[in-house]
Amino acid sequence: SLLTYWTSPTTAQVTVEAVPPHVAEGKNILLLLRNRPETYQILTWFKENLNGQDIVIARFMKSSGTNETGPAYSGRETLYPNGSLFIQNVTQEDARAFTILVTGENSYFSTAKVRFQVHPLLTNPKNTSKSFYTWEGSPVALMCEPKTQNTTHLWRRNGQSLSEEDRLKLSEGNRVLILLSVVRTDTGPYECARRNPVSASPSDPFTLNITYGQDVPITSPSNIHFHSRTNLSLSCQILTHLHSILELFIPNINTNNRGSCTCLVYNLSLASVRTQSRTLQS
Structure with missing residues (x-):
């Protein structure tokens, strides 16, 4: 490029700072010049093109106090006298090298170069999976869509952060959450949050449901010996639904009630039946 062979003097070196160094698409940025020599005559800004060449954006002439624009000027740039x-309204196309040339008296010049990062404003991601239901013991993958460059991802279940462990793996920069062998306690809402240097956005909860085999019901009391003319209360429940209890109450029990009582649990989705029996003895 034109500036490749220029060298800077050993005295006051100009510098440029991008404010901010990370900017969202559509926002504004200031390339702040520091250590500008008082004896400058011309300030010229260049923008690097796709071929690595430095093309003039604009220059400011101190003697006349006027600006001149160059081929790289887009109408979005303002060159201040300082x-x-x-x-x-920066775009991804602006994420290139910008160079300023400070020309002074007696052909004195100094240069400085700066780059900044342009990031998209993140929209709310969406959690996707092949199915809302999965069998206990099988793997399942949750994906945070869409895929976005230079973005970090954080997963939560029931509001708690998730990290890699024996049954849980993260891939594609944490964008994909893989449960290698789900258990029924993995049921719940999953959220994915995306973040880049200029924005952050959470997803809506994705509820994962685990389908599992039917538990054997539990009956109590386990050993049933009764006395005639007393009341007897039997209960039946399963471990996964501890709040659902079936009760059988037999008032004023007698020897005619002797025999077997069976608790039957039927799972409609699995079309499975589990039973547990207890024998009443006097």
């Missing part, structure tokens, strides 16, 4: 360059 040498700083203001850029409005």
Whole structure:
């Protein structure tokens, strides 16, 4: 490029700071010139093109106090008399090298170069999976969509952060959450949050449901010996539904009630039946 062979003097070196160094698409940025020599005559800004060449954006002439625009000027740039360059409505195409040339008396010159990062404003991601239901013991993958460059991801279940462990793996920069062998306690809402240097956005909860085999019901009391003319209360429940209890109450029990009582649990989705029996003895 034109500036490749220029060398800077050993005295006051100009520098440029991007404010902010990370900017969202559509926002504004200031390329702030520092250590500008008082004896400058011309300030010229260049923008690197796709071929690595430095193309003139604009220059400011101190003697006349006027600006001239160049081929790289897009109408979004403002060159201030102090040498700083203001850029409005930045795009990904602006994430290139910008160079300022400070020309002074007796052919004195100094240069400085700066780059900044342009990031998209993140929208709310969406959690996706092949199915809302999965069998206990099988793997399942949750994906945070869409895929976005230079973005970090954080997963939560029931509001708690998730990290890699024996049954849980993260891939594609934590964008994909894999449960290698789900258990029924993995049921619940999963959320994915995305973040880049300029924005952050959480997903809506995705509820994962685990389908599992029917538990054997539990009956109590386990050993049933009764006395005639007393009341007897029997209960039946399963471990996964401890709040659902079936009760059988037999008032004023007698020898005619002797025999077997069976608790039957039927799972409609699995079309399975589990039973547990207890024998009443006097």
